[in-house]
Amino acid sequence: MVQIELALQVESLLKNKNFSCFVACCKRLIKSGLEIIFLFLFIGLIILFTFIGGGGRNYRSLKEFRSLKRNTSHPQISDSILNTEVEFYKKLGEEEKIRFRNETQWFLENIRITPIGFELTELDRLLVAASGIIPIFNFPEWHFYDLDEVMLFKDSINVDFETNAHDSNILGMVGSGKMERKMALSRKALYDGFNNKTDKFNTAIHEFIHMVDIADGTIDGLPKVLMDKQYALPWLKLIREKISHIKTGNSDIDSYGATNLSEFFAVAGEYFFERPDLLKMKHPELFEQMNNFFHGKNTS
Numbered sequence: 001m002v003q004i005e006l007a008l009q010v011e012s013l014l015k016n017k018n019f020s021c022f023v024a025c026c027k028r029l030i031k032s033g034l035e036i037i038f039l040f041l042f043i044g045l046i047i048l049f050t051f052i053g054g055g056g057r058n059y060r061s062l063k064e065f066r067s068l069k070r071n072t073s074h075p076q077i078s079d080s081i082l083n084t085e086v087e088f089y090k091k092l093g094e095e096e097k098i099r100f101r102n103e104t105q106w107f108l109e110n111i112r113i114t115p116i117g118f119e120l121t122e123l124d125r126l127l128v129a130a131s132g133i134i135p136i137f138n139f140p141e142w143h144f145y146d147l148d149e150v151m152l153f154k155d156s157i158n159v160d161f162e163t164n165a166h167d168s169n170i171l172g173m174v175g176s177g178k179m180e181r182k183m184a185l186s187r188k189a190l191y192d193g194f195n196n197k198t199d200k201f202n203t204a205i206h207e208f209i210h211m212v213d214i215a216d217g218t219i220d221g222l223p224k225v226l227m228d229k230q231y232a233l234p235w236l237k238l239i240r241e242k243i244s245h246i247k248t249g250n251s252d253i254d255s256y257g258a259t260n261l262s263e264f265f266a267v268a269g270e271y272f273f274e275r276p277d278l279l280k281m282k283h284p285e286l287f288e289q290m291n292n293f294f295h296g297k298n299t300s
Helices: 002-015 019-031 035-056 062-066 079-085 094-110 122-136 187-195 203-216 229-247 261-274 276-282 284-294
Strands: 112-116 149-153 172-174 182-186
Touching (some): 079 122, 094 122, 122 187, 122 203, 172 203, 203 261, 229 284, 261 276, 276 284
Parallel strands (some): 149 182
């Protein structure tokens, strides 16, 4: 009877995440000869840390988030602002708009947006979140778990995060070192990307595509999370061909895409999300590849 009571007590402590008392009760269980029960409880603890503990980060679990009713909207996420400011959102059906707002809620609850030198507005928050959601919208189980913070600056910056220096020409930045798990964005570039609905540029989407690229550990223009190995060589061949056209002035793709493979992927991604019809008309093979990437058709 004592052993059963102990087991029930351990189960309760585990559910309530009272880990110090949990350990004490486990020791008593072992002394009581219930090593098998202890083993199962230990496995349960590992699962709890893995899927709910978030490796020490206070993130809502993917399972918990996915348990939200998909037909339930979040009143704090403004449908009218998204509908007015985000062309991608405007084109979605009603059910997809609800899902987009759900994803926006997750983003804002789990990724800190830090304004540098100004007061953050609701529009700032929604545009940053939308920029992250758009590239991964067709991957409902995918989130930016490796991003903790987006630092939003008034204008372009330099590598020391100065906005008024002679070399302050960086509109967005992700990477490693001091930028690990962080993103820097120009607020002006953020707004420009959504205000001009006829160009092929969106800095914030560009940087979030880099975050997709780096999900496999390397920013190299080969987003392994979006494609299986057999698609890598055709993709590399196409990139090199397109970069060659850019360098010879025979392409409407932004010249920054010729910098390297990773920048080409991000630039092509901007083009794909900003002007998909134009990309399809002028670069049908590239459009098909990007469409496959961002709709999960290059993965098994």
